[in-house]
Amino acid sequence: MEADVIIIGAGAAGLRAAGILAADGLSVTVVEKDPQIGGRQKTRLIDGFVVDEGFHVFNPQYPEAEKALDYAALDLHYYDTGACFRVPGKKQGQPPRLVSLASPLHHPQRLTSLFSSGLVDPPSVAACIKWFDPQLASTRTYSFPTGNPDCTLEEGLDKAGLTGPMRRVFDTFFSALFTDWSAQTSNEFARVMGWLFLAGRAAIPGRGIAAIPAYLACQATSAGAQVLTGTEVVAVNRDETTPSVTLADGRTMTAKVVVVACDPDGAAGLMGTTPVPMNGLSTWWFAVDGQPHPSKQPMIDTTRSGPLSSTVVMSNINPALAPPGTSLIQATAAWGRSTDPAEVAEHEVRRHVADILGVDTRGWDLLARDDLPHALVFQQPGRPARTPTVDGGVSVCGDWCHSASFNGALLSAEQTAAAVVDHIFGRAR
Numbered sequence: 001m002e003a004d005v006i007i008i009g010a011g012a013a014g015l016r017a018a019g020i021l022a023a024d025g026l027s028v029t030v031v032e033k034d035p036q037i038g039g040r041q042k043t044r045l046i047d048g049f050v051v052d053e054g055f056h057v058f059n060p061q062y063p064e065a066e067k068a069l070d071y072a073a074l075d076l077h078y079y080d081t082g083a084c085f086r087v088p089g090k091k092q093g094q095p096p097r098l099v100s101l102a103s104p105l106h107h108p109q110r111l112t113s114l115f116s117s118g119l120v121d122p123p124s125v126a127a128c129i130k131w132f133d134p135q136l137a138s139t140r141t142y143s144f145p146t147g148n149p150d151c152t153l154e155e156g157l158d159k160a161g162l163t164g165p166m167r168r169v170f171d172t173f174f175s176a177l178f179t180d181w182s183a184q185t186s187n188e189f190a191r192v193m194g195w196l197f198l199a200g201r202a203a204i205p206g207r208g209i210a211a212i213p214a215y216l217a218c219q220a221t222s223a224g225a226q227v228l229t230g231t232e233v234v235a236v237n238r239d240e241t242t243p244s245v246t247l248a249d250g251r252t253m254t255a256k257v258v259v260v261a262c263d264p265d266g267a268a269g270l271m272g273t274t275p276v277p278m279n280g281l282s283t284w285w286f287a288v289d290g291q292p293h294p295s296k297q298p299m300i301d302t303t304r305s306g307p308l309s310s311t312v313v314m315s316n317i318n319p320a321l322a323p324p325g326t327s328l329i330q331a332t333a334a335w336g337r338s339t340d341p342a343e344v345a346e347h348e349v350r351r352h353v354a355d356i357l358g359v360d361t362r363g364w365d366l367l368a369r370d371d372l373p374h375a376l377v378f379q380q381p382g383r384p385a386r387t388p389t390v391d392g393g394v395s396v397c398g399d400w401c402h403s404a405s406f407n408g409a410l411l412s413a414e415q416t417a418a419a420v421v422d423h424i425f426g427r428a429r
C-alpha cells in the first residue's frame with residue numbers, strides 16, 4: 001500500500017485535506033496531473049510582471065481561509081473597500097461618470113456621499129435592506145447554505161423591489177463576482193457573499209494568487225504529506241478496504257481511502273458522473289508606463305457599454321506586481337456558461353478600458369490573454385452542499401461539492417478529511 005490516503009488533485013481542496021490528514025498522523029500522497037500545484041489558482045512571471053491566470057480576488061473575511069492560512073506570511077495587499085462604478089451622467093446628454101462607493105460598514109461617514117451620488121433614493125435603500133436581510137448581517141460570516149428558500153439573484157432582486165441605478169450597480173457587481181451576466185446564480189449565495197464583501201476588504205497576496213496553494217502545500221508537506229506533480233490519474237478503482245488509482249503511465253497505487261479532489265470536469269471523468277456547470281471568463285493583462293488611474297478599487301461599468309465586467313489597476317493594490325515606473329492592469333469579461341470568448345476582439349477591450357479609466361490605451365502592451373471557460377462553479381439556486389462520505393473506499397471534495405468559492409473548497413476539504421478520519425479510525429474527530 002503506497003499511503004493511507006491518496007488525494008487526486010493539488011488545488012486548494014486537495015492540499016488543505018492533505019494538510020489536515022497528515023497532521024492527524026496519516027500517510028498522505030497527493031497526485032497532480034499538472035507540472036505545478038495550485039489548480040485554478042496560478043500565477044506567472046511575464047516580462048517582470050506578476051500575472052495571475054485570470055483575475056482573482058481573495059477575501060480575507062472567508063472563515064475557512066482565516067483558519068487555514070497565515071495572512072502575514074502571505075503578505076496581503078488590500079483593495080480599498082467597495083468598488084468604483086461607471087454610471088450614466090446625472091442629466092441627460094451628460095457623459096458617464098465614475099462613482100466610488102465604499103462599504104458603509106467600514107466608512108459610515110461616507111453614507112452622505114452615497115446619497116449625493118444620484119444612485120440612491122429612499123425606495124432603493126429600503127429595497128437593499130430588504131434584500132440583504134438584517135438577520136444575515138448579524139452573522140457576517142459564511143453561513144451557507146442558509147436554509148432559506150432560494151431563487152435566482154434576478155428573482156431575489158425583483159422581489160425586493162430594487163430598480164433604477166442601484167439595481168444596475170447590484171447587477172453588474174454580482175455579474176463580475178460570479179462571472180454570470182444573467183443573474184441566474186443562487187440569491188441566497190449572493191446575499192452571503194454580499195455581506196462578506198461589505199464586511200471584509202478584498203486583497204491579493206504579495207506574490208500573486210498562487211501563494212495561497214503554495215502555503216497550503218507547505219503546510220501539508222511539513223506535516224509529512226508527499227505531493228507528486230505531473231502524475232495523472234486515469235481511473236479510480238473502488239474497494240471497501242483497498243481502493244486504488246491507475247496512473248496514466250499504467251502504474252497502480254493503493255490506499256485505505258482515495259480522495260478525488262479534482263475540478264468538476266476531472267472529478268466527473270473519474271467518477272463517471274455529470275460535471276456541475278461552470279461559468280467562464282477571459283482576462284486581458286496589460287503593461288503600461290506610469291500610472292493610468294490612482295483607484296485602488298475594482299472598476300465596474302454599470303452602463304455595460306463594452307464586453308468587460310471589471311478592470312483593476314493591480315499595481316495600485318501592490319506596486320511589486322509591476323516593475324518600477326510601470327503599472328499592471330487587468331480587464332476581465334464574464335462569460336457565464338454560454339459565450340464564446342474568442343468573439344471579443346482585443347480592440348474592443350482596449351476601447352472599453354479607455355472609456356472606464358478615461359485614458360488612451362492604444363499604446364499599452366498586452367502581456368497575456370487568459371480564456372478560462374471553466375473558472376467558477378455556477379452556484380445554482382437551491383443546490384445543496386454534498387454530505388461528505390467514504391463510499392467503496394472513495395470520497396470527494398472541492399468547491400463544487402460545497403459552494404462556488406475558495407472558502408467552499410476549503411470547507412469541503414475539512415469536511416471530507418473528517419469523514420476520512422472517521423472511516424479509517426472509526427472514531428469521531
Ligand SMILES: Cc1cc2nc3c(=O)[nH]c(=O)nc-3n(C[C@H](O)[C@H](O)[C@H](O)COP(=O)(O)OP(=O)(O)OC[C@H]3O[C@@H](n4cnc5c(N)ncnc54)[C@H](O)[C@@H]3O)c2cc1C
Binds near residue numbers: 034232234405407
Ligand atoms: C480566474 C479565476 C478567478 C477566481 N476568482 C475567485 C475569487 O475571486 N474568489 C473565490 O472565492 N474563488 C475564485 N475562484 C474559484 C477558486 O479559485 C476555486 O473555487 C478553488 O481554487 C477551487 O479549488 P479546488 O481544489 O476545489 O479545485 P481546483 O483548483 O480546480 O483543483 C483541482 C486539481 O485537480 C487536478 N486534477 C484534475 N483531474 C486530475 C487527474 N485525473 N489526475 C490528477 N490531477 C487531476 C487539477 O489539475 C487541479 O490541480 C476563481 C477561479 C478562477 C479560475
